[in-house]
Amino acid sequence: MRALAEGALPTMDLMDNTFDIIIVGGGPAGATAAYQLGLAGVRVLLLDKAAAFPREKPCGGGLTARLLDRFPYVREFLDAGEVSVNPLSRIHLESPDGTRATYQADSTCLHLIRRWEFDAALFRRAESVCTVRTGVMIRRCIVKPDHVELESSTGELFTAPMIIGADSANSVIARHTGLRDEAAHKLYAIDMMEETTYDRLDVKDRESIYIFLTLKEAFGYGYIFPKTEHLNLGYACKLDWYLTKLRGKGAEFHGEWVDQLKAKGDVTGETNPEGYKAFPIPISGPLEKTYTDRVLLAGDAGGFVNAFTAEGIYYAMTSGSLAADAALTAIRSKRYDARSLSGYQVAWQREIGSDLQHSVDIQSRLFNGSDRIDALVRKSKEDPELLRLILGYSMGMSTYEALRNHMVRSTMPKWVWGKMKAAVGLSR
Known part of the structure; x- marks a missing residue:
């Protein structure tokens, strides 16, 4: 493992050529890209704002079969018990008028995991083949003629010939490179959720996924995802609706949602206010451009989320993998201009573009x-x-x-x- 010692904060000045690439964000997109590039012998620096991994990550936490097929090493560490997983094959689907349809599949529909465990497993693999730095919040990104310069919240500078921005839906890299507009309220949803242990909040059917298409005024849905030892449930709606109707009331609304589920008999127990979290999800598909000179965007930073289901992990890892492919080509050829990096957009459009546009x-x-x-x-x-x-x-x-x-x-x-x-x- 090549990791900097705790407390070591070297200044990576403009003449530092230690790394071929810097990846900002150690979630599924960034960790996938870092792992793939590290295995290929690329000198990678992976930065993440979390103080350490495992770190808290609110998310439904569902892995699809196609993710396991595309990334066999994920299936391997799930099978080995490195991450707890609850494979489910039954789904309850409910409409606004209360109609409920139940589907029993012949095979697993979704493998439910806790994101803090899953992300840590991916991060460990990246850490084994590249240099990582945690506790680094990037506040500024400038693309210069011969390198990219990143500045942290503490004033530390990092430079490399190119970067991959995988730094969440609120991506600094996307905004500072002009790939995402600052005013994007209509492009996001807010997921209000909690994950708590079964002794506090339980579900009637731990062998099923519940999906509620219930919001009548704007885009929205509710869900119950039973994990091995925890219950994850939440409600998502468009950000502009949230800001108009629920600003400052998210936790209260979430409590009311849990009460509705209790009244239906779907859950028992009490909500845990400390477990409540709200986080943004891009729901308008990938950005028009996910590349520019010396920069690629992957995961939520590039808008790689299914707008219908809000599935993000598969698209994050796939975009991270394809970004790694494009970066490897650029590094080997030493050509980092936008034209040379445009093949990344062609690649993701070919593999997941149609799916995301339909969503x-x-x-x-x-x-x-x-x-x-x-x-x-x-x-x-x-x-x-x-x-x-x-x-x-x-x-x-x-x-x-x-x-x-x-x-x-x-x-x-x-x-x-x-x-x-x-x-x-x-x-x-």
């Missing part, structure tokens, strides 16, 4: 009216194949095209079909 379309159409959601869930309750495809698409197990084609072939009443067609953009 934006579905989110914008489906969450425009609760009647659309009601019609969809009612029909899926009558049509097991439709339910399988809807939830399969949500969990990355079936494609948008398969869902669309089934809707085309189905014998929905005309008025329902019209709503479904509008919801998923089939009129295009």
